[in-house]
Amino acid sequence: MNTETDLAFAPPPLPDEPFIKPVPRIQRTLREIAAEHLREAILRLELRPGDRLVERTLCEKLNVSRSIIREVLRELEGEGLVSKDNRGPIVRQPTREELEQIYELRALLEGTAAAHCASRASTTQIKELSKFLKNIEISYKKQNFVSVIEQTDSFYRQMFLAAQCDVAWELVQKLKGRISVYRAITIASADRQTTGLAEMHAILEAIKNKDAAAASLASSRHVQSAGRIALSRLGPSSPLANKKNP
Structure with a gap:
């Protein structure tokens, strides 16, 4: 057994701290905040089943860009709160x-x-x-x-x-x-x-x-x-x- 060779190729000891630490989240994004506000408006029944969700109106009320509103609507559609008809997104209304x-x-x-x-x-x-x-x-x-x-x-x-x-x-x-x-x-x-x-x-x-x-x-x-x-x-x-x- 070649001790010097074995030592040369021995793996380094593991550090006490991990190599990659998670980045702490200081604050939420505008999209997350906008999604929360619109979600709560629906769940509080300020917006009712069948109500139309007009992007321009939502941009003005939530004070965010149209691209953020579109992301929010896609997210809430995935949650079952929003659906689309031939005129655009609405608060979902099951049959x-x-x-x-x-x-x-x-x-x-x-x-x-x-x-x-x-x-x-x-x-x-x-x-x-x-x-x-x-x-x-x-x-x-x-x-x-x-x-x-x-x-x-x-x-x-x-x-x-x-x-x-x-x-x-x-x-x-x-x-x-x-x-x-x-x-x-x-x-x-x-x-x-x-x-x-x-x-x-x-x-x-x-x-x-x-x-x-x-x-x-x-x-x-x-x-x-x-x-x-x-x-x-x-x-x-x-x-x-x-x-x-x-």
Whole structure:
């Protein structure tokens, strides 16, 4: 063995610090800020399903360039908040048939996840669910419906994580993306704060009791209730159904 040769070709010791450090993000880009503002305007129902999104108007309101507005519209289209017709981008408006299918599929997926969560959730995971539900109540009291949606998503993300249903969660996220506006409408409806919270408490109570059947039933009923509210907004007496595009 040639010790000198071996030492000559020995790899250098690894440094304590990594060779390439991530660049810290000091501030968000104009596109990110503009996307957040437009997203919140849609979720707060300042812009309603079917409303036309005119680039020039958005440029003036958000004080950004047309190229940024186009990037933002593409991003929100990917999130399911915006779609296009033959006249340009609009706030997305699903059909009745689409809503029915989506809520039916959500009820199946979320009911299954709730059942598995009741069987598999740890004490720590159940505490996290309780925390998110408390945050939902606080957001409702503040009438912050964007926060209600965010905290509700966190609750369900934790439920699917505890249930070990990763693929089902991905599917639910895609389905929710296609009806984001109607989720905002149902959450902001007059009686949803009372009935919706009661239904979510029933889900959590069943999970705490390790009652898979009750958890599945409570979760499915919660989705079905939201679906009925969303579909009612498409009825002939609904202001959304009668709303004319400019």
